[in-house]
Structure formats: structure tokens, C-alpha cells
Amino acid sequence: MTEGTALPLYLKGRFAPVPEEHSAFDLTVRGTLPPELDGRYLRNGPNPLPGEDDGHWFTGPGMLHGIRLREGRAEWYRNRWIRTREREGHPFVREDGTFDLTATPGNTHVIRHADTVLALCEAGFPYRVTPALETVGPYDFGGRLTTAMTAHPKEDPVTGELHLFGTGFAPPYLTYHRVTAEGELVDSRPIEVPGPTMTHDFAITGHHIVWMDLPVVFRPGPAGRGGMPYQWDDGYGARHLPSTEAGPEQWLERSTLRDWVWEALEELSPALRLQLVLRHFTTHVTSYERIAAAYGIPVGTVRSRLTQGRTKLAAALAGTADTAHGDTARRTLDSRTQARETLAAAESGHFGALLTERWSPEVALFRGGDRVGGRDLLVRAMDGDIAAGVRQRLVQAIAGRSLAVWEMDIVNPADDPGHCPPAVAWLMTLDATGRVHRLRLFHPQPLRALELLPAL
Ligand SMILES: [Fe+2]
Incomplete structure (x- = not known):
């Protein structure tokens, strides 16, 4: 040379x-x-x-x-x-x-x-x-590897297994794989992330596998040589991903306890219930400031409300310890499906039809403590965002008998990256038949995004 x-x-x-x-x-x-x-x-x-x-x-x-x-x-x-x-x-x-x-x-x-x-x-x-x-x-491990493979697999020093993952430019964006000590690929599972990121490495512990999903996002630039097709995206956010977990016993124990907690939560008043759920179950709406902003209540009152809620929850847990618990896992799965179907309907221009079919005709949109509109406003706002090229991607859905929370990341159109804040939480209360009858839309980041809500 x-x-x-x-x-x-x-x-x-x-x-x-x-x-x-x-x-x-x-x-x-x-x-x-x-x-x-x-x-x-x-x-x-x-x-x-x-x-x-x-x-x-x-x-x-x-x-x-x-x-x-x-x-x-x-x-x-x-x-x-x-x-x-x-x-x-x-x-x-x-x-x-x-x-x-x-x-x-x-x-x-x-x-x-x-x-x-x-x-x-x-x-x-x-x-x-x-x-x-x-x-x-x-x-390709005898045809079993169907995704790319990380350059940084990890060998478990105890079992000799090889843990690895593959990233993709199209869904599934992240897939976990496990290879036995003898070299047989025996387990592949998609891990849900909002988009294709530069997930270069990961970590394993004795019981967990940990990814950090960070905002270096796949964005191919103009054709040509030498460019790296990744860009920093402030709007993508950052998250630790849930690990793939050990044996079925832990899953069983965890879901039984969760069902019990959810049943006990249903014993609380709606306001206390939803605030406890935000604080302990959501990803982005956990701080006192954000809970206060989402409900239009003074931030100084959140701590005492949560304390009151936890005291009542403790009593409700004791009171429901011996009763049968509902199938929270099923409810959450159903809610996740509904969230996806709602987004799909919106993207195909059928948001209004879906609301008519599934939501309460009395549905009300709240901002803080105030009712700002009903079904027509919701449909207008969603259709307007879709027309502007805005898309939402489900991050998490949680649901009890009387409430559901859908946390979404927002993908703005390339030519208008500031159209919407980067994330939104749909805070919903359900009527006796399980239909949404109250909705709050909360943009957890940044807080000033609340100012955008009146434009809905
Ligand atoms: Fe490396």
C-alpha cells in the first residue's frame, strides 16, 4: 500500500x-x-x-x-x-x-x-x-438461525451455553437466541423494541439477560460509500429491556402475585387506583411531577395520595388474600391486542369506526381534571395526526378490570420531526362492560409537551 x-x-x-x-x-x-x-x-x-x-x-x-x-x-x-x-x-x-x-x-x-x-x-x-x-x-446453525447474529455473544461459564441476539432492520428488530454447549441452537424469541437500533452488545448475569435499547437508530443516509446508516434520535428515548427469565416457577409466582395485586387495586377509589398504577406499573409516568401533570393536581399532593393509596392497598391485599384472583395476564394481553388494533385502524382511516364499535358512546377526553371533548374531538385529532404522517408504536399495555394504560412512542414524519412530542400515554378508565369511557392523553417527555394538548 x-x-x-x-x-x-x-x-x-x-x-x-x-x-x-x-x-x-x-x-x-x-x-x-x-x-x-x-x-x-x-x-x-x-x-x-x-x-x-x-x-x-x-x-x-x-x-x-x-x-x-x-x-x-x-x-x-x-x-x-x-x-x-x-x-x-x-x-x-x-x-x-x-x-x-x-x-x-x-x-x-x-x-x-x-x-x-x-x-x-x-x-x-x-x-x-x-x-x-x-x-x-x-x-446458520443448521438452518435454525434466521436473523443476523451479534458479534458479541456471551458464553455462560456455568452451563457452557452461548447466548446471543440478532438485530434486524425490519421487525422483529431484536431476537434472542440460545445455543447449547454442544452447539445446537435451541431457543429463539423476539424481544419487543420500538424500532431498529444499533444494539451492539448486551450482558448476561446468573439469571438475567440485559439489553440497553438506546437512541442510535437505523437511518440510511443518501446513497454513497462510507456513511454509517445510524443516527442519534432524541425522540427514541432509552430503556432497559426486560430480560428473558429463568424457569416457569418464577413466572407462575410472579403472575399469581400480580393478579392478587390487581384485584386488590380494584378495591380502591378510581383516582387512587390510577395514580398507584402510574407510579408502580408504567415506564414513563412514574415521577410525582408527571403524575401531577397528568391529573391536573398539585404536585405537593401526590406523595400523600400515594401514601394513602398504598395504605388502602395493603388493607385490600390482606382482605383479598384468600379469594380467587382474576386473570390479569389475559386482560393485559387482550389490551395489548386492542392497542395494536386501534393503531392499525387509525392508520387505515378507521379510527372513528373502531371507537363506535368498541368504546363507550359517552367517551370523554380529559386534560388534567377538565373534560375537553368527546368522541368527535378524538377522531379529529387522530385523523389529523395520521394525515400529517405521525405514527404511534406501542411500548407497553397494562390493564385491570376498570383501567388500562397504553404507553406509546411517537414517530414523527421526517420533514416535521417536532410535530408531536416523542411519547404519549393513553390513560383510560373503563365502564362496567369494559369499554373505554374516559381518556387522558399524557405526553411524559418533555413536560412542556402538555401545552400541545389543547391543539388536539
Ligand atoms: Fe464490538
């Missing part, structure tokens, strides 16, 4: 790509290699082909470097490009807009699991290589 000042930093000096493949044997050892060091040390990284500039530090076909140590000797050194389909010229995005998960640079990391050596790149499938670093081909 010629050294030229016009070359970008990642192509020159000590960062310059290695232009050739080498194999060297019985290497000279200066000093002493501890005989306990027995195995291969491998590393991977982008290594553009001679004369090529892939436009970024992170791009370019992967090259593996390896050194084999045994009994105090350095048996060999090799470096090999990974022969991926991208290196052969196949595009990652096919002409029909689908993705070729085998057409990646394979340039990010290299691991060994169950005696299989895999070169990894988070955009697609891993590439299997031989112990001598020759490319075997793309590896």
Missing part, C-alpha cells in the same frame, strides 16, 4: 491493511513461551483489499490473524481474508429490497464454540472457518 497524505488514516501507516496472506511455521521465539499456553490466538478486523477504500474504519472485508502455540513453541502464524459473499461482490441488499445475511464483511470478531470457529459480523450470519483459518462458508 502506498503511503500518501491523501489516504485516510485507516489506510496508512500502522493502520494500513495487510496486502497479502502469509503462512509461516516454526517461528523464532525470543525469550520463553510458558508451556501452559496451548492453543490458537485469533483476531479479526476489517482489512480492505489492496487499492480499495471501503470508506470507514469499520468497513472492508475481514481478515483473521492466528498464531498456534504449543509446548513452548510457536508452531505457525497465518493471516487469511474471510471469503464472504460480500467479498465476492454480492450486495447485502438484494434488488427486491430483502437482505442477504451471507453478504457481510465478516470482520468484527472471532469466537470458538463447541469446537466451531466462527468469524462474526453483526449484520448477518457468522462465517465458519477451519482451525487453519480457511473459510468454510456462512453458518
Whole structure:
């Protein structure tokens, strides 16, 4: 590679790509290699082909470097490009807009699991290589891996299992996978997130798997080389994702307790009930300030209301400990489905029809403590937002017998990113037949977004 000042930093000096493949044997050892060091040390990284500039530090076909140590000797050194389909010229995005998960640079990391050596790149499938670093081909765990695979899987030191995830540019945006110590992919589960983000890494603990869903969002820029198709999006927010969890016993215990708590909550007055639910069950409406703003009550009264609510809840819990508990899990699932159907109806221009069919004809829209309108205002507001290109994405739905909360992220049109605040919570109370009869729309972030509500 010629050294030229016009070359970008990642192509020159000590960062310059290695232009050739080498194999060297019985290497000279200066000093002493501890005989306990027995195995291969491998590393991977982008290594553009001679004369090529892939436009970024992170791009370019992967090259593996390896050194084999045994009994105090350095048996060999090799470096090999990974022969991926991208290196052969196949595009990652096919002409029909689908993705070729085998057409990646394979340039990010290299691991060994169950005696299989895999070169990894988070955009697609891993590439299997031989112990001598020759490319075997793309590896999808016998057809069981149907998403991309992270470059940072985690091996459980106790069980030997490999935990990993895949991100996608289309739903499901995040999928969890588990591979046994023997190398069999046995579990795949979609994890719900609002959009495609740069989920580069994750963590495992003894009992949990933790992702941080952060606001670096997939946004392809104009065509051209070298751009990273991710941008910071203040509106996306940040969240810890619920872990995939251990055995069924915990689930059972948790859902039984939850049903009991929900039954006890129903014993409280509507105002106390909803405030306790916001404080302890929602994602974004938990602070005193936000609860006060959502209900149009002085912030100084929230603490005493919550204290009063908790005292009554404790009594209600004691009073309902021996009675049968309703199926809260089912209610929440149903509510989640209803939320999705409501959004789908809105997007297809049928929000009004859905309200007529499912909601109370007396439905009232409240702002703080004031009634600001009814069904017609709701339909006008929703239809107007849809026409303006605003979309809502369900983050969480929770529901009891007499209330439901839908937390939504808001996706604004690209040409009007400030049209709506980034999130909204639908706080609903239900009548005796389960129909929505009161709705508060609360924008949890930022608080000044409340000023936008009168424009509904
Ligand atoms: Fe990394």
C-alpha cells in the first residue's frame, strides 16, 4: 500500500491493511513461551483489499490473524481474508429490497464454540472457518438461525451455553437466541423494541439477560460509500429491556402475585387506583411531577395520595388474600391486542369506526381534571395526526378490570420531526362492560409537551 497524505488514516501507516496472506511455521521465539499456553490466538478486523477504500474504519472485508502455540513453541502464524459473499461482490441488499445475511464483511470478531470457529459480523450470519483459518462458508446453525447474529455473544461459564441476539432492520428488530454447549441452537424469541437500533452488545448475569435499547437508530443516509446508516434520535428515548427469565416457577409466582395485586387495586377509589398504577406499573409516568401533570393536581399532593393509596392497598391485599384472583395476564394481553388494533385502524382511516364499535358512546377526553371533548374531538385529532404522517408504536399495555394504560412512542414524519412530542400515554378508565369511557392523553417527555394538548 502506498503511503500518501491523501489516504485516510485507516489506510496508512500502522493502520494500513495487510496486502497479502502469509503462512509461516516454526517461528523464532525470543525469550520463553510458558508451556501452559496451548492453543490458537485469533483476531479479526476489517482489512480492505489492496487499492480499495471501503470508506470507514469499520468497513472492508475481514481478515483473521492466528498464531498456534504449543509446548513452548510457536508452531505457525497465518493471516487469511474471510471469503464472504460480500467479498465476492454480492450486495447485502438484494434488488427486491430483502437482505442477504451471507453478504457481510465478516470482520468484527472471532469466537470458538463447541469446537466451531466462527468469524462474526453483526449484520448477518457468522462465517465458519477451519482451525487453519480457511473459510468454510456462512453458518446458520443448521438452518435454525434466521436473523443476523451479534458479534458479541456471551458464553455462560456455568452451563457452557452461548447466548446471543440478532438485530434486524425490519421487525422483529431484536431476537434472542440460545445455543447449547454442544452447539445446537435451541431457543429463539423476539424481544419487543420500538424500532431498529444499533444494539451492539448486551450482558448476561446468573439469571438475567440485559439489553440497553438506546437512541442510535437505523437511518440510511443518501446513497454513497462510507456513511454509517445510524443516527442519534432524541425522540427514541432509552430503556432497559426486560430480560428473558429463568424457569416457569418464577413466572407462575410472579403472575399469581400480580393478579392478587390487581384485584386488590380494584378495591380502591378510581383516582387512587390510577395514580398507584402510574407510579408502580408504567415506564414513563412514574415521577410525582408527571403524575401531577397528568391529573391536573398539585404536585405537593401526590406523595400523600400515594401514601394513602398504598395504605388502602395493603388493607385490600390482606382482605383479598384468600379469594380467587382474576386473570390479569389475559386482560393485559387482550389490551395489548386492542392497542395494536386501534393503531392499525387509525392508520387505515378507521379510527372513528373502531371507537363506535368498541368504546363507550359517552367517551370523554380529559386534560388534567377538565373534560375537553368527546368522541368527535378524538377522531379529529387522530385523523389529523395520521394525515400529517405521525405514527404511534406501542411500548407497553397494562390493564385491570376498570383501567388500562397504553404507553406509546411517537414517530414523527421526517420533514416535521417536532410535530408531536416523542411519547404519549393513553390513560383510560373503563365502564362496567369494559369499554373505554374516559381518556387522558399524557405526553411524559418533555413536560412542556402538555401545552400541545389543547391543539388536539
Ligand atoms: Fe464490538
